[in-house]
Amino acid sequence: MTVQEVEDQIVEEFSIFDDWMDRYNYLIELSKDLPIIDEREKTEQNVIQGCQSRVWVNAEFKDGKVVFTADSDAIITKGIIALLIRVLSGRTPQEILSNELTFIDKIGLKENLSPTRANGLLAMIKQMKLFALAFQAKGE
Numbered sequence: 001m002t003v004q005e006v007e008d009q010i011v012e013e014f015s016i017f018d019d020w021m022d023r024y025n026y027l028i029e030l031s032k033d034l035p036i037i038d039e040r041e042k043t044e045q046n047v048i049q050g051c052q053s054r055v056w057v058n059a060e061f062k063d064g065k066v067v068f069t070a071d072s073d074a075i076i077t078k079g080i081i082a083l084l085i086r087v088l089s090g091r092t093p094q095e096i097l098s099n100e101l102t103f104i105d106k107i108g109l110k111e112n113l114s115p116t117r118a119n120g121l122l123a124m125i126k127q128m129k130l131f132a133l134a135f136q137a138k139g140e
Helices: 003-015 020-033 075-088 093-098 115-139
Strands: 055-062 065-072
Touching (some): 055 075, 055 115, 075 115, 093 115
Antiparallel strands (some): 055 065
16 A cells, blocks of 8 residues: 555545544544554653653664554554554655655644644654654665
8 A cells, every 4th residue: 555545544534523522532542553662662762852742663674664663651642653653654765755744734633733742743753754764874
């Protein structure tokens, strides 16, 4: 499935819900699908700076693809990172770097988060793209 197909799927899933309370509940459900980071990877180096809650993201480079795992101490944040991982994990560094993550605006995610959570969302995306950039640089 392409990045765009996954994003379209997410937009379709969120379109089922009429209000944001239902969408928050869905985010909480999605958090259960999060590929959990190994406890040994819950280090300060893997903490996302700029999030109000604690979020750890780890990336490994396997067979030319970036594979993400993560965890958070906040359930909604866990759902948000689960969405990002669903779209970006298992992709080449170039796919990650060239993707604009249009589903975020299409489902209204950023504008329905508190300012600190919205900043955290941007920080998560930035860190995931930095991992991809580092793996791309190593590969060249």
